[in-house]
Amino acid sequence: MKAKIHRVTATECELHYEGLCAIDGVLLDAAGICEYEHIHIYNINNGNRFTTYAIRGEDHSGIISVNGAAAHKVDVGDLLIIAAYAKYDESEKDAYAPTLCYVDGSNKLTKVKSKID
Numbered sequence: 001m002k003a004k005i006h007r008v009t010a011t012e013c014e015l016h017y018e019g020l021c022a023i024d025g026v027l028l029d030a031a032g033i034c035e036y037e038h039i040h041i042y043n044i045n046n047g048n049r050f051t052t053y054a055i056r057g058e059d060h061s062g063i064i065s066v067n068g069a070a071a072h073k074v075d076v077g078d079l080l081i082i083a084a085y086a087k088y089d090e091s092e093k094d095a096y097a098p099t100l101c102y103v104d105g106s107n108k109l110t111k112v113k114s115k116i117d
Contacts, residue, residue: 001098
């Protein structure tokens with residue numbers, strides 16, 4: 001795992017919109033997730049798991065908008081985990097640490113860590 005944004009709340013679901021997940025730009029930057037990067041989304045409320053790609057939402061907006069076909073897997077208000085993965089070679093593994101981002105109930109960044117307590 002390269003990064004995760006833990007327990008964000010879905011703020012919008014747009015079925016008839018080009019598929020993607022709009023994420024508050026502050027959260028993308030904190031997690032080190034690039035716009036158009038492949039992401040995995042895990043829905044805590046219903047157990048759905050799916051992949052899509054990230055786009056940058058407005059900074060400080062708190063937006064987490066799941067769109068297109070993926071909107072069938074999320075309801076507004078659902079708690080989600082958004083994760084990105086990367087491959088590392090043997091020479092990089094000793095310096096590797098994931099970026100773990102945590103938010104409050106309004107999807108505002110509260111802390112960033114590199115390991116689970």
